[in-house]
Amino acid sequence: MPIRRRRRNEAPDRNLGSAGEQADAVETGDAPAGGADEATGPWDAGDSYPELERLDFGSLLVPVGPGLGFQVNFEATEVDAEGNPVNGRPVSVLVQHAESILQVQAFAAPKRSGIWDDLRRETATEITEQAGGQVEERDGPFGTELWAMVPAQLTEEMLNEMPPEVREQIPQEVIEQGYAWQPIRFIGVDGPRWFLRGVVQGAAIEDEEQWQVLEDVFRNIVVIRGEQPMPPRELLPLTLPKEFTEAAQAAAEQSQQPEQADDTFNPFERGPEITEVR
Secondary structure: OOOOOOOOOOOOOOOOOOOOOOOOOOOOOOOOOOOEOOOEEEEEOOOOOOOOOOEOOOOOEEEEEOOOEEEEEEEEEEEEEOEEEEEEEEEEEEEEOOOOEEEEEEEEOOOOOOOOOHHHHHHHHHHHOOEEEEEEEEEEOOOOEEEEEEEEEEOHHHHOOOHHHHOOOHHHHHHHHHHEEEEEEEEEEOOOOEEEEEEEEEEOOOHHHHHHHHHHHHOOOOOOOOOOOOOOOOOOOOOOOOHHHHHHHHHHHOOHHHHHHHHHOOOOOOOOOOOOOO
């Protein structure tokens, strides 16, 4: 995937796994602060958006491309007698690229007003007052963003599970204090009756090339709000793409345990995972 630094008012690259002829490029200007830009995305399902290969997560169509991996986070909806999760619902999509992760979620929003300004303030308060972190608002390609530094706990168990080469890179004073500062970048876009949030972690916080890849992914997401009435801030429902089911089936067959293909899918086990979908 060719990558280069892009100016804010420059049209985005269309290099994310094109499926057939792509839509003609349109002249673009700066995106409105905190809002979806009709010329550059993210897109509403009712827009005329570029024709790219995308994974269908129900309310989100997420573009694919070389070097991208995808997973789904689940939230427990049922537990067994011992409190272990046995059932759940998908709540976010994770896009992985190199040493970077983009978490994506879409929410219902009021018809005539956005929710990013309020959510950004609430997130900042939670980070500073509850987590003991630090926050800063910055201007980004999608409007106002929230950059945060959050203390991440380092337990002995976590350190023991790390590969030796990773643990060796952690300064001794950080190990002794028991936590490390973790940078997190929150981006948000208010669309028509929906709000799209992205949370960036990993190398893309500072690595411009890795960020450009994730920015292109976020910019080319299509949100399918649907016509059903929903209260503001309610999570738009997600479903697993057929590619995930096929990946789980293939993994079961490859492990020569075909009976697993008929078992109830356990969302709290790792996977299914799709890497470098083309």
